Amino acid sequence: MARAILIVLDSVGCGGAEDAAAYGDAGSDTLGHIARACTEGHGDREGLRQGPLTLPNLVRLGLAHACEASTGRPLAGVEMPAAPEGRWGYGVEISQGKDTPSGHWEIAGCPVSLPWGYFTELENSFPPELVAGIVKEGALPGILGDRHASGIAIIEELGEEHIRTGKPICYTSVDSVLQIAAHEEHFGLERLYALCKTVRRLVDPLRIGRVIARPFVGSVEEGFTRTGNRKDFAIPPPAETILDRLTAQGRKIVTVGKIGDIFAHRATGEEIKPFGNHAMMEAALAAWDELPDGGFCFVNLVDFDTEFGHRRDVPGYAAALEAFDRQLPRLEAMLRPGDIAVITADHGNDPTWRGTDHTREHVPILAFGPGITPQPLGRRESFADIAASLGVFLGIGPVGPGRAW
Structure with a gap:
């Protein structure tokens, strides 16, 4: 066969x-x-x-x-x-x-x-009610980013503030996606995955194709690096x-x-x-x-x-x-x-x-x-x-x- x-x-x-x-x-x-x-x-x-x-x-x-x-x-x-x-x-x-x-x-x-749903605004990309839901259901002090961005660039820009405040970095692109970057040690990998599962449910009505966990490690002094523990939470076919x-x-x-x-x-x-x-x-x-x-x-x-x-x-x-x-x-x-x-x-x-x-x-x-x-x-x-x-x-x-x- x-x-x-x-x-x-x-x-x-x-x-x-x-x-x-x-x-x-x-x-x-x-x-x-x-x-x-x-x-x-x-x-x-x-x-x-x-x-x-x-x-x-x-x-x-x-x-x-x-x-x-x-x-x-x-x-x-x-x-x-x-x-x-x-x-x-x-x-x-x-x-x-x-x-x-x-x-x-x-x-x-x-x-x-x-058609997929998209976050088309380059700044303040996510609807206020979605941000409020993420913060409430994720028990977060807030989020960082909320815009279209390159993943590497936004982690370099906001990584230090993320560690200091505990706020995850949320961003998107021209794709139907909401990406969440967080430090594996300071925020926690399993906590990031759990947050992405919550957000996956919140964006389902918007027909967003993927929520992606983007874990990273490092520090301001040494630089930040994304790890191989990325995980995508997609709509099923x-x-x-x-x-x-x-x-x-x-x-x-x-x-x-x-x-x-x-x-x-x-x-x-x-x-x-x-x-x-x-x-x-x-x-x-x-x-x-x-x-x-x-x-x-x-x-x-x-x-x-x-x-x-x-x-x-x-x-x-x-x-x-x-x-x-x-x-x-x-x-x-x-x-x-x-x-x-x-x-x-x-x-x-x-x-x-x-x-x-x-x-x-x-x-x-x-x-x-x-x-x-x-x-x-x-x-x-x-x-x-x-x-x-x-x-x-x-x-x-x-x-x-x-x-x-």
Whole structure:
């Protein structure tokens, strides 16, 4: 019986979507702009990397072809093979938004048809009644922040006041999200999680996609650092996903990274959540080695987004892509006859773009494995084509409204 592994390279988009202008993102292109920056020397960093973007394994499987199909432009500095060894194409998101839950749910066969709620005011972002509820039910002296902000910047700015006053740092972005940062030692990690659960309930009527716990450590003197104990409290998907279908049929599921959080821990099987892309891929490979026939491994590699996209760090992003590329041959060597591996993304986060937010983009789709005939997949009119295809491949039937390839 077939096995499948699905790896989401969080934010690795491949060119602005047709409706990108509605999101302020016309012209964005995460992979294309990183590749071009690397050829111009803007991807160099001493001791980290230098030169053109080097992704021989992804390109061999069809990444450069997918990017060119999406944008009409070749990846700068990348030599394309005449014939890729995998199936390649790109996906177009039909869900409204450019956030993590929308992208992942659609990939899993559940596009979001209703609009999310957002906190649109840049300052005093949260309704006064919501702030009052957070303070009362959280037994807090108040909150700090209450605005759109970059997570690293607002922790550096307000970390000392947070420790002194005991007020958590609450902020948002253009995504449907309310983030709460607090010091693991002074505020307490479990207390932060409990507060986020309370806030999750309070924002449900507002259709806010996620409440995110953002714990950090450190001091003013030493600097503040976010830890790996982030936890997302998400709305559950409104309809069946491939995870639900597999669970109902008793299939083994392993989810790696923040997949459990994104799907509100519904039908997410054995959850593994190490810190950092490298550790997550190592965990995924170990789980894949033990996965029985008919099993499904669903992986999110979040560092591309949180560590490099939002921070507009081109060299860091390029180095992370190259590091993942170096791990790919190990996965390929572990694929047994009948297995399939799919690599995709959930949205863009162009590190050359203005601001610090996600970008509305197409995403690459690569599929490969023993017995998987190389061929172009073309333009897929929904990310949900992935769930439909994997459902057929795993013998459970197509899931969601997508079209199997």
